[in-house]
Amino acid sequence: MQATPQKPVSSLGKFVVWFGELTTPSRLYRRGLWFLLPAVVWILALLVIPGLALVALSFAERGQYGNVLWHWNLENYSRLLGYGIFGWSPDTIFILLRSIWVAFVTTLICVVLAYPLAFFIATRPARTRYLWLALVIIPFWTNLVIRTYAWQMLLSPEFPFAKVAHALGIIPADGALYPSAFAVYIGMITAFLPFVVMPLFSSVERLDWSLVEAAQDLYSNRVRTFFQGIWPQTLPGLTVGIILTFIPAMGMFVIPDLLGGAKYLLVGNLIQQQFYSSRDYPYGAAVSLGLMILTLFGLAIYRRRGQGVELV
């Protein structure tokens, strides 16, 4: 796999060879624009431009009745950094760190489970491959809240899982496996697994097995075969899968609430709280903006490091 070069190779006067095609740069750009514009215009119109209004909102103030007072100040941002009515408090930092941790563990577990699944599907005969893909994703077409309730039931004292855990001495008699961190992660996997499996599968399906066999010839160790022969080839899909899981997982709060006893606010809760019970839209906008900037920043770093990786 090669990274897409930045400029068309040009040694033919005004003509250019691009991906095997002989054409002029302007024709290329024009065609590219046709492909690009529909989606870009859509996102600009429905997200970016109205989003600017939200940026402005984060500098405003909450009025007496939950309305917005356009008095420009940085109050919301200082509150974001922890400076509240009672002086400085680390609550927002706790919330952020906890959300990152939950998202990180969730992503890790999902990645570990996604590889076997992706490989399993990719190694089915071509005829049944999409069947298996569909079978993997069908459970996710049941509403997440319903599935979470189902897990509440499965982890309750009457069901075998709790009884087994009790026999192993992990929980007291009559105890349940929820609310607990364990239950939360089960719920999160139930929500996010396909977000890693789908992109990973689309890369694994394209795997060059000859490279794997070459690696097997070179390394007697299975682990090294994996990391030298397989891992690099799946990197694009894996990267997308991680991004599509980690970021939404940071904003997730329904599952930690339902399966974790709602003991801790996560970033998603904090934002939700501002737009619902507190009706403090300016602060809510500030928290969201802070989160988004942080995430985009992290993404930029992640991608910059990734660009240096020499893909096989």
Add this chain to the structure above:
Amino acid sequence: MKRLLVALLALSSLAFAQKEMRLFIWSEYMDPAIIKAFEQKYNLKVRIDLYESNEDMVAKLQAGGVSQYDVVVPSDYIIPSMVQLGLLQPLDQSKIPNLKNLDTKFKSPPYDPGNKYSAAYQWGSVGLMYRKDKVKTPDSWSVIFDPKGTGNYVLMDSVREMMGAVLKYQGQSVNAKDPKAVQAAGKLLLDAKKSPRALGFEGGVGAKNHLVAGQASYAVVYNGDAIKATGENKNVAFVVPKEGATLFLDNMAIPAKAPNVEAAHQFINFILDPKIGAQLSNYNRYATPNAAAKPYINKDDLKNPAIYPSAAIMNKLEFILDMGSDSRLYDEVWTAVKSR
């Protein structure tokens, strides 16, 4: 000419027959039989959309719903804000003669003097749900907030109600504005959350599930949720602790740009009818604010202190008032409680 007029009249009455009344209401708060009766009486079709919190409803109205719904059911504390935000229109009281049926306590409430914008719907309170077979009947919030207490418990995942309970336990008002008092309440709540006896924060159903399954002995819930639970497990009971708790009164109101204002008024008047009001309360097991409906309420419900508390307890129940700019106080304390 005459035939044309008759045809036009027929067509127009047909058009009237298709008219809709759009109701935006809390889930499981309305008896389907009442809706059917209303539809038949006024020859209207009723569309119902549901919400789970006042803030959901306000957000929806602000997002365009203000011109899509005819009747909404906001709680007491949010009505002043809705009025200020221009989301409600005044009631035409000449179209609601049944307004006189309301109990004096619920007529012309402090947040809406003269029933200008709202008419009472149902009311209830927050309290303690408990397992009578596992623990003695509690009479104070100390079973939860006293570190020396025993028995697992579930807290309520709602800022004002939960903080209200703690504030009452500490002898404060649920609408306390003194930062020190609110902070002290927050500290106590944080300790309660961190105790090994705490199962966490839950909404109505979650708390009920824990209690019915026997994992917890106490839960902080609305009385209506507790009453529903007694249907599932005879050992569940409800009590309002002696220190008091928060009271809520839900109301019917009409959004500012409602499409069918006529039908909205008809509906409000219909609900305030004594027999209908009783049918409603008998269905959702909350208390009716309709004095004329009392004779038709289930006798057992009337005698049930969980639904109709004694006068002494009523004195200790307080309405939640919108704190306006002071709500930040409660926000920050709640955030602190939930992030440590």
Add this chain to the structure above:
Amino acid sequence: MHRLNPFVSAVALATLVFLYLPMLAIAILSFNRTRYGLQWNGFTTDWYTRLFQNTEILEAARNTLVLAVVSTVVATVLGTLLAIALERYPWGQRSRGWLDNLLYLPVVTPDIILAVALVVAFGALRAVSSTFEPGLLTMILGHVTFQIAFVALTVRSRLQSLGRDLDEAARDLYADYGYFVRRVLLPLLTPGIVAGAMLAFTLSLDDFVISFFTAGPTSQTLPLLIYASVRRGVTPEIHALSTLIFLATVLLVLASERLTRR
């Protein structure tokens, strides 16, 4: 076909079983006599009969399906075009950076911010035309907005896995770009497109926040109904519906496999 280490296969199948466990629980719950609880109280098919009389739930189910299908189709088309544009055209370094950020924006944005932005956008559009009243159309528009990014990212990763060689070889053979796209590029991209579309479909089916802010009175969807009953308990009719949908999709998938075999 390459043989897979039996241990890996076992883990994969175990994960699959784990994913299907909740469905089993829901199926059990749908036959439970109790309205609210998790305790078993006797077998009954009442909830299924009640489901078919419950026009509200059935209408919500229909809306949810229409919404998901339409938005997925639109988003898949737009997302695939976007991915091809990003990966196969020589944009400069800086524009590429901006486009990347634009692509990630719907993923990075919290649901509620997306929803509020949409409300603002539709509020402004309503001044121009009344087709933007909250309703099914606004919901579709809203869903597509975040789905595009997920599809584009998935298809793009697939494009990155494909080398230049195939493109170049194909272009040597076929002079017409349109022919190339239809006969070579899209078939090669199909696993990525399908994977992206499935993701988009899943996202739409479960979406609550964005649907909440863009729905009108006549466009209630299942997630809205279900979230509304979170506090009071999900009615077993919903469990019955979930079980039926689940069985229907499994049967559909198996049937289509049978048919394509011939």
